[in-house]
Amino acid sequence: MHAKYAEKGLSILGFPSNQFGRQEPGTNTQIKEFAKSYNAHFDMFSKIDVNGQTAHPLWKWMKQQPNGRGFLGK
Template identity: 75%
Template sequence: MSGFYHSENGKKYICAQMKDWQSAKSIYEFSAKDIDGNEVSLEKYRGYVCIIVNVLAEMHASLAEKGLRILGFPCNQFGGQEPGTEAEIKEFAKGFNADFDLFSKIDVNGDNAHPLWKWMKAQPKGKGTFGNNIKWNFTKFLINKEGQVVKRYGPTDDPVVRQKYLHM
């Protein structure tokens, strides 16, 4: 797979580029810009159960202590609900005590969708009920410690993270 290299803790990781997202084996082959514009390799989440969501979501702090990581990806593709700049989104999130990793605004559908989101939607357990497009904000993907999609939750589904998922 072609890509760019990211170094962390003395190890080199290859990150999937836009054109080869289909050949990725886990989320750890992707990177995304955080809300401050820094490129972040998702390798940093290896060994954690993650929920990846396209809007801000509240989760109990106690779940973070048990190994859950939340990765928030704002998106403005649904009724213009995230029109702000990264700085405005970050400030808004502070008002809700959002204590999770927040990434830059992305597209989750269409040709310009972030490759991570294209990949998650294409996975056997990441497919939607009526097609793979994200239908609305609050769609969530549960990722196991190996970086695989375990479950896709729709906008109205409550992703109750059971203990069994935290020990996957």
């Protein structure tokens, strides 16, 4: 998707998390290298939590949005 639409202005931001079925158990460096092995050229940030007390503020905000303001809304 990034390769197809980046020139049209789409930006994909990767925020790995190990809280979705434990699919990101590695370090930030290992995760970035894994993504590169699949020719991923989008921005990849550090691993974050999306659930619980240590959830990233962006995820906390998205989860608080009412229906119609995103697929994660209440």
